[in-house]
Amino acid sequence: MANLNGKVAFVTGGSRGIGAAIVRRLAADGADVAFTYVSASSAATATALARELAVDGRRVIAIQADSADAAAVKQAVEHAIAALGPVDVLVNNAGIFVTGVIGDASLDEYERTMDINVRAPFVAIQAAQPSMPDGGRIINIGSCLAGRAGRAGVALYSASKSALVGLTQGLARDLGARGITANVVHPGPINTDMNPADGAAAGAMVSVLSLPHYGEPRDIAGMVAFLAGPEGRYVTGASLSVDGGYAA
Numbered sequence: 001m002a003n004l005n006g007k008v009a010f011v012t013g014g015s016r017g018i019g020a021a022i023v024r025r026l027a028a029d030g031a032d033v034a035f036t037y038v039s040a041s042s043a044a045t046a047t048a049l050a051r052e053l054a055v056d057g058r059r060v061i062a063i064q065a066d067s068a069d070a071a072a073v074k075q076a077v078e079h080a081i082a083a084l085g086p087v088d089v090l091v092n093n094a095g096i097f098v099t100g101v102i103g104d105a106s107l108d109e110y111e112r113t114m115d116i117n118v119r120a121p122f123v124a125i126q127a128a129q130p131s132m133p134d135g136g137r138i139i140n141i142g143s144c145l146a147g148r149a150g151r152a153g154v155a156l157y158s159a160s161k162s163a164l165v166g167l168t169q170g171l172a173r174d175l176g177a178r179g180i181t182a183n184v185v186h187p188g189p190i191n192t193d194m195n196p197a198d199g200a201a202a203g204a205m206v207s208v209l210s211l212p213h214y215g216e217p218r219d220i221a222g223m224v225a226f227l228a229g230p231e232g233r234y235v236t237g238a239s240l241s242v243d244g245g246y247a248a
């Protein structure tokens with residue numbers, strides 16, 4: 001367990017899947033946590049998660065904010081800072097996975113993918129970093145498809161996740177003098193609603209892994225916790241794969 005006592009974390013897309021595992025892990029490691037969700041149908045789950053984790057003086061809050069809306073993302077970060085204090089650990093996790101071969105992709109799909117997967121992290125970082133304490137952490141959730149598409153139909157998604165690599169490297173340079181690190185974690189197939197281990201495409205995905213099975217959300221949360229904690233202090237500008245050997 002990393003020691004995050006006294007730290008404040010902000011996680012986008014924390015109501016389900018990988019984001020919820022990250023919220024749970026950072027809270028278990030001692031952080032106060034604010035997290036976002038978007039769907040009205042997730043409000044009850046998000047509120048219940050926040051209540052469950054808000055024990056022993058821990059503060060955990062759920063904020064409805066659509067990552068497609070830049071103003072909403074900025075307001076969510078400001079809300080978190082007002083409620084919990086400056087953000088020490090920012091995790092840009094919310095993302096969408098729009099598939100289709102290039103001729104089928106619409107401009108609307110392009111814009112929505114880029115708005116949620118790239119612009120929202122940029123906006124959250126801009127909102128959090130002025131008050132982020134020295135030694136802060138920025139962790140972006142990319143994808144194994146950023147480094148190697150590996151199959152047809154993922155160009156748009158791969159482009160959006162590759163953009164996070166450039167953004168992260170630039171941030172590492174911009175913020176390094178303050179001891180703030182910026183890294184991308186690239187998950188492989190992780191069993192969530194986005195990519196269920198019993199889904200139609202699961203067999204094909206497993207067939208190209210080194211470890212022949214899906215990962216679990218906690219596998220990504222563990223890497224995030226390492227980067228957020230004291231032992232991660234000298235890792236920055238890096239792309240860290242937690243992908244079952246997809247890239248090997």
Ligand code: NDP
Binds near residue numbers: 037187194
């Ligand atoms: P899920 O679809 O299972 O969960 C998505 C989470 O993000 C939910 O909490 C959802 O909130 C939230 N979210 C979705 N859209 C928005 C939005 N517009 N604004 C705010 N929150 C939003 O996804 P995963 O947990 O599987 O994926 C998390 C991240 O990991 C994504 O960036 C994804 O690209 C990446 N990833 C996932 C892989 C996988 O195999 N699962 C592999 C590689 C990368 P709500 O409950 O309200 O809908």
